[in-house]
Structure formats: structure tokens, C-alpha cells
Amino acid sequence: MENFQLKELLKEFNRAVKEERSNYFTQLIAANPHNPKLLFKTIRSLIHCSPGIDEVSSIERCVIPNIFSLEGVQH
Numbered sequence: 001m002e003n004f005q006l007k008e009l010l011k012e013f014n015r016a017v018k019e020e021r022s023n024y025f026t027q028l029i030a031a032n033p034h035n036p037k038l039l040f041k042t043i044r045s046l047i048h049c050s051p052g053i054d055e056v057s058s059i060e061r062c063v064i065p066n067i068f069s070l071e072g073v074q075h
Contacts, residue, residue: 025042028042
């Protein structure tokens with residue numbers, strides 16, 4: 001594959017990751033409307049991601065650990 005094709009595939013992948021991440025947090029917040037602790041914990045996890053990291057490592061460092069920490073909260 002050419003370099004251009006790889007860049008386009010990476011852009012497409014990053015867009016898909018961003019969209020799924022957005023959907024996940026939207027559903028998480030909508031499913032817990034009366035749980036402010038979970039809401040603020042979720043917001044805090046989004047705000048305190050390390051700046052300047054690429055999309056994939058952002059997912060690995062911020063979202064994936066939070067998915068596991070929030071599963072116990074969602075009965």
C-alpha cells in the first residue's frame with residue numbers, strides 16, 4: 001500500500017474510534033441520569049486525559065481503563 005492509502009485508513013480508523021467513544025459516553029450518561037457521582041467521574045476521566053497523544057493511545061490510556069472501572073457501577 002502506498003503511504004497515502006495508509007494515512008487515509010488511519011484517518012478513517014480514528015474517526016470511527018472517536019464516534020464510538022462519543023456513543024459510549026453518551027449512552028453511559030443517558031443510562032445513569034440519577035447518578036451524579038458517575039456523571040462527574042466520567043467527565044473527570046475525559047478532562048484529565050494526557051494532552052498531545054494520538055487517538056489510539058488516547059483510547060488505550062483513558063477510555064479502556066474507565067470502561068472497566070465503571071462496569072461495577074452499572075448494576
